[in-house]
Amino acid sequence: AQSVAQPEDQVNVAEGNPLTVKCTYSVSGNPYLFWYVQYPNRGLQFLLKYITGDNLVKGSYGFEAEFNKSQTSFHLKKPSALVSDSALYFCAVRDNSGYSTLTFGKGTMLLVSP
């Protein structure tokens, strides 16, 4: 069975400071990893994915994530946070065997203060 852990319910950061939202995963075989963001009363917006290749993945809105196979982690990062980044962030994983379903973490609320 595959699983995702987001250990922090909430991350607080001041605008302009770097941010990190943590994610670790467990999956059989090679993972496909995704980050999504959700604003209130909206669906999920895709931010970035890791399938293969470079461990550092760059995505939308200046976000990036680093795949670390030995630590089974895929932390989301941004060098300089914006107030508008405040939202709920989900990490998700599935294995690479065809069309397996996504498993989501519980989500981490990011609050960026002015």
Place this chain on the structure above:
Amino acid sequence: GAVVSQHPSWVICKSGTSVKIECRSLDFQATTMFWYRQFPKQSLMLMATSNEGSKATYEQGVEKDKFLINHASLTLSTLTVTSAHPEDSSFYICSATPSRTENQPQHFGDGTRLSIL
């Protein structure tokens, strides 16, 4: 590209009513669509996988007679909550992945807020 439209965005209705939610892929074909349920401040719970032209695959604990799924075309899946009760109140979200793409992300609709009085 890869836009998923979900309708309606908000429904308020009386207990016992059946409610239909539509999920459309606007600019791509989707053999498979997914239906999720999300409770406040919680993650997404996969309810079922909707397969074009065949029966949906339901997750354990999800009542298939309660949550009817129809995927009649490559761009439309519907979820009908039959005889809805207050405990069915929730945020329902659909997603889709373009057909014949193995490693593409799922694209999500904006969700439907269902409130049963």
